[in-house]
Amino acid sequence: MSDASALTEREDAPDVGELTPPDRTLMGPGPSDVHPRVLQAMSTPLVGHLDPSFVEIMDEVQELLRYTFRTDNKWTIPVSGTGSASMEAAIGNLVEPGDTMLVPTNGYFGGRMKSMAERAGGEVVEVEAPWGEPLDPVDVERAFDEHQPDVFGFVHAETSTGVLQPNVPELTGIAHDHDALVIADSVTSLGGVELRVDEWGIDAAYSGPQKCLSCPPGASPLTLSDRAMDKVLDRDEQPRSWYLDLSLLEGYWGDDRSYHHTAPITNVYALREALRLVAEEGIEARWARHREVAGELKAGLQELGLEMNAPDEYWLPSLNAVRVPDGIDDGAVIDHLLAEYDLEIASGLGDLEGDIWRIGCMGHSARRKNVEYVLAALEDALAEQGF
Numbered sequence: 001m002s003d004a005s006a007l008t009e010r011e012d013a014p015d016v017g018e019l020t021p022p023d024r025t026l027m028g029p030g031p032s033d034v035h036p037r038v039l040q041a042m043s044t045p046l047v048g049h050l051d052p053s054f055v056e057i058m059d060e061v062q063e064l065l066r067y068t069f070r071t072d073n074k075w076t077i078p079v080s081g082t083g084s085a086s087m088e089a090a091i092g093n094l095v096e097p098g099d100t101m102l103v104p105t106n107g108y109f110g111g112r113m114k115s116m117a118e119r120a121g122g123e124v125v126e127v128e129a130p131w132g133e134p135l136d137p138v139d140v141e142r143a144f145d146e147h148q149p150d151v152f153g154f155v156h157a158e159t160s161t162g163v164l165q166p167n168v169p170e171l172t173g174i175a176h177d178h179d180a181l182v183i184a185d186s187v188t189s190l191g192g193v194e195l196r197v198d199e200w201g202i203d204a205a206y207s208g209p210q211k212c213l214s215c216p217p218g219a220s221p222l223t224l225s226d227r228a229m230d231k232v233l234d235r236d237e238q239p240r241s242w243y244l245d246l247s248l249l250e251g252y253w254g255d256d257r258s259y260h261h262t263a264p265i266t267n268v269y270a271l272r273e274a275l276r277l278v279a280e281e282g283i284e285a286r287w288a289r290h291r292e293v294a295g296e297l298k299a300g301l302q303e304l305g306l307e308m309n310a311p312d313e314y315w316l317p318s319l320n321a322v323r324v325p326d327g328i329d330d331g332a333v334i335d336h337l338l339a340e341y342d343l344e345i346a347s348g349l350g351d352l353e354g355d356i357w358r359i360g361c362m363g364h365s366a367r368r369k370n371v372e373y374v375l376a377a378l379e380d381a382l383a384e385q386g387f
């Protein structure tokens, strides 16, 4: 190769500088602020995904996940990918072609459950509630009597509306009386608000790391009861996804520890450290902190003259949906917070687009310091528009 062509190649190479992302305060619907210890864990050396030291780390992560989910389920793993990957692992393995899945209509993520169940070859039926309200057990019972679904999915913490689903044991009781399995979306509840997988009779719960666990996205918690796993191992037809086939993943995360795909090792380190922080704080103390700190946020928002989208009974501490006052441009406020304060909050989704802001209070972001900051910044942004 001549000197001239080497020079041309260098001239061709894109000239990008060093990576310096802005230092944001993350108070949106996820990701949340990452604890420095988790970032540090991510810069520790890589080992192989079958290295004896990594196998030990896998055991620890599984044990910490059981603690956080409040479960003794053997089948408790981090799925490679974001929350949607653990969601698709749950739905794609538990819904077989010909099965009927009952899903809710009261938010954005019930709609995602529906799409995934349809792709898995399932029939989908719906239990209705408006966006901004939880499911009523009476409606769930009626939907069961009418459709006899095999699988029932509900969203424990609906990030699109700021609603926490109450009465979970009542919902799972209805499903079990009809011999159905229950899948809970706990993406915005795990590690942030009370969730008791075993006591509440949840058969499968999936979550994500970047919400109340304050960990970067990439390895997403999933737990299945023996009864749920029996159904997975007893399927007539293989699940449509090879990557998310739990009967194959069992070979890696179960007793064999044999290769299926290369685990996202660094993300597993991160999740381990994030879960260690949960264990150090204590799960119940962590739920209490979210309630307390987010309670101060809610009170502060109301003092600014703003109104919460969800009534107090269904208020979700980890995601505060606030109504945009008449005459205020929601996008301009979001832009002002980002430009002037390096602060991220989010707009509404779907049916609530333009009607609400979504302010997260999750994990390491659920701190008094963040709450004071967001309230002061919001007051300024609203004043800019004459509120």
Ligand SMILES: *Cc1c(COP(=O)(O)O)cnc(C)c1O
Pocket (backbone or CB within 6 Å): 030, 082, 083, 084, 085, 087, 109, 155, 157, 158, 159, 185, 187, 188, 208, 217
């Ligand atoms: C964020 C979220 C998801 C999806 O998680 P991703 O990590 O974005 O794939 C699913 N359900 C709920 C309730 C969520 O808040």
